[in-house]
Amino acid sequence: MRIGLDVMGGDYAPEKIISGAILAYKELKNSAEIVLFGPQNIITELLKKHKTEPNCFSIEHCSEVIEMCENPVKAFTTKTDSSIVKGFKLLTNNEIQGFTSAGNSGAVMVGATKVSKTIEGIIRPCISSLIPNTNNSFNVLLDVGINVDCAPEQLYQFGIIGSIYANLINNIPNPKVGLLNIGSEEIKGNRIVRQAFELMKSSNDFNFYGNIEGNEIFDINKADVIVTDGFTGNVLLKQAESFFNLAYQNSNENSFINKFNYELYGGTPVLGINHNLIIGHGISNDIAVKNMIIQTKKLHDTAILANIKKMFRYEKN
Amino acid sequence: MRIGLDVMGGDYAPEKIISGAILAYKELKNSAEIVLFGPQNIITELLKKHKTEPNCFSIEHCSEVIEMCENPVKAFTTKTDSSIVKGFKLLTNNEIQGFTSAGNSGAVMVGATKVSKTIEGIIRPCISSLIPNTNNSFNVLLDVGINVDCAPEQLYQFGIIGSIYANLINNIPNPKVGLLNIGSEEIKGNRIVRQAFELMKSSNDFNFYGNIEGNEIFDINKADVIVTDGFTGNVLLKQAESFFNLAYQNSNENSFINKFNYELYGGTPVLGINHNLIIGHGISNDIAVKNMIIQTKKLHDTAILANIKKMFRYEKN
Structure with missing residues (x-):
């Protein structure tokens, strides 16, 4: 190529x-x-x-x-x-x-x-980011900035796209797709997220895990793909980046903290x-x-x- | 008392x-x-x-x-x-x-x-969280979970409440209130956030700083108060908490990382x-x-x- x-x-x-x-x-x-x-x-x-x-x-x-x-x-x-x-x-x-x-x-x-x-059939493109998890591997977070307002159908499509990405790029068979939310229960979240949950829970297009909370983003046993709108994804990702900067400045060289050095990962695919x-x-x-x-x-x-x-x-x- | x-x-x-x-x-x-x-x-x-x-x-x-x-x-x-x-x-x-x-x-x-x-005049209560900043002090983030869907007027009110909180509890005179967004420019963000920016920019009720990005949450020179809806605030806060847990498990005792030990701070005031x-x-x-x-x-x-x-x-x- x-x-x-x-x-x-x-x-x-x-x-x-x-x-x-x-x-x-x-x-x-x-x-x-x-x-x-x-x-x-x-x-x-x-x-x-x-x-x-x-x-x-x-x-x-x-x-x-x-x-x-x-x-x-x-x-x-x-x-x-x-x-x-x-x-x-x-x-x-x-x-x-x-x-x-x-x-x-x-x-x-x-x-x-x-x-x-x-691509035909896709409502709008999205961008994704790799999130280091606790198993020396990565979870996929998307969207991280293009779609600040998302319809439930868009979040559903991010599930499909993210699932393909995690499977092919991160080598994860049948990736688990999580919906970022403020609680694990189905009834949690705002209207859009609750509607997206409805669509996702009966999905044949990907392996839906359920809701994922902010503190589970780095987990290895929860979702391999984390779906959210571009507003939330963007501020989350930027927070994670600044965390690395802060922790790095204030600690000795630490291989774990280094995993959060987003600068090293390269860029963001437009999917x-x-x-x-x-x-x-x-x-x-x-x-x-x-x-x-x-x-x-x-x-x-x-x-x-x-x-x-x-x-x-x-x-x- | x-x-x-x-x-x-x-x-x-x-x-x-x-x-x-x-x-x-x-x-x-x-x-x-x-x-x-x-x-x-x-x-x-x-x-x-x-x-x-x-x-x-x-x-x-x-x-x-x-x-x-x-x-x-x-x-x-x-x-x-x-x-x-x-x-x-x-x-x-x-x-x-x-x-x-x-x-x-x-x-x-x-x-x-x-x-x-x-309280009369307040649309809905909110909960706030202290975010450690790089100056051994704290910024205030609100809402962090009660209001998953916010009208621009609610975000504006969080600006007032957060400003009072930062002033009295964090001892900051005339606190700067930032609006969490995905870019610094006025035109950035979703509809709600853009409308909130419009309300805030001419505010006489607090000292509006402008937009704040996810990587500026821990900054000392930006906003003392960070306003967002309860959905975004909640996932951000939980991510920060899990960051502490991860970094703590993987590093030696580090006074800086310890600042992110939210467990030590006590609880969340309902405002x-x-x-x-x-x-x-x-x-x-x-x-x-x-x-x-x-x-x-x-x-x-x-x-x-x-x-x-x-x-x-x-x-x-």
Whole structure:
């Protein structure tokens, strides 16, 4: 497969993006080709600095850069020779089979919804995050920010998508899907969540576990997939991130606390669109970039797209 | 003042409740009188075991016990000689000026809303939690569980109540009130939160800071009060609690991580009703019980009730 990487996106771009690409190249060996999107001269210069042969990578020259603070829609529409816009162009042409960017996430989402487009049958795409659990593995939390208001049917679809993701990406057979709530009983929660529970409890599309509370997110014996709306998911995830920062600053190196270093995990897959796409944090360092590339490859290798599409075709019939 | 304590409430009742009462007695000295609600014989036996003079306390004999798993409404209605029901009776008679229980929180909330009743002008009561910040002090998060669906006007009222609380209990002059959201910009969030932002930004009732993100909850330089609905607040708080448990199990004793030991803080004040009331966790140990009592005293000493009432009288005019 060919994996596109936005060299100009992120607070530490382009330096750390290139170092990340080199780390990924070493890890992937020849199992995938990394395509660097950005100004040719900057890329070749940085590769030279790292004493890396330019022919380890493909380079897709882009003359424009979408800055982090730009208006997403306007930037995506006007800067047609930017790394983000070209990334989506090559995705739709199937010249690359996945794309990852730590750049202007609004602009990336414009590409996701307007160019890559939502998979038929899916109400709206979502983004998910891996939550470290107490068994050296990960639970999946979704949505973590795109859908701030969710209908019960959307939460139900997150259950399907999350289940496929946990199965293929985290290698969990028949993943348990939990609905984030403020109590374990069926009657708990707000109207939307109670309606979602109603839909989920008789689901044949995934293995419904029941309600999951905030203190059970990191558990290994509860749900493998935690479904919530993008508002709650976003504040939860950000709280978890800041927890890591606080704990890390205040403790000695601790392998457990390190598991909460979200920076190292790479990015967030956009699920429900027609291509493999990983959005990174603005603050992505080289390790994060390397992992974004590896993640993109994993999306491709596990054929998660095809699996999601298949599931939603089935849904419609 | 006289502080009522439910001796029969909580997973470690009555043993740890009594040890907590003794700890509080030593700390409070003669500045407040602790009234123990429960079976006289059990109380005197435990005090004897701890070699504590029974006259250090008042005892309010109760022949019945509301169990943790009982139906709250039914239990509150039928067990009129239980510690919870009698606690509210003495609150309304002004025989005690505050009450605290780690027992069946549903039953306590029945008492809060049906006996103590919501303060005029307040849409619905809320519960708040102290969030340790990076400056050895605390931010206030509310609501953390009662109001799963909130109108913008309720969020606005939480701003008023939280501001009064942070000022009086946390000693913060002119506390900054933040609205929990998924981004800092005014246009972020769901419909309810955007409408709440509109109300808050021109508030004369509190010092509005703006939006607060999930990773800023522990910050000292952002908001002193964090307003959210009871659904989001509840899952956030529970996540924070489980973080402590995880980090604690996996690290050596660490004074910073210990700050996240919510068990030690005591309970959750119910704000917006006509009496001083602290609800404890079921798992409260003696330190938690001691702190629940100290917290109840602080509610009384700072006259928070009068301040909230005054504010909402003003609101109506």
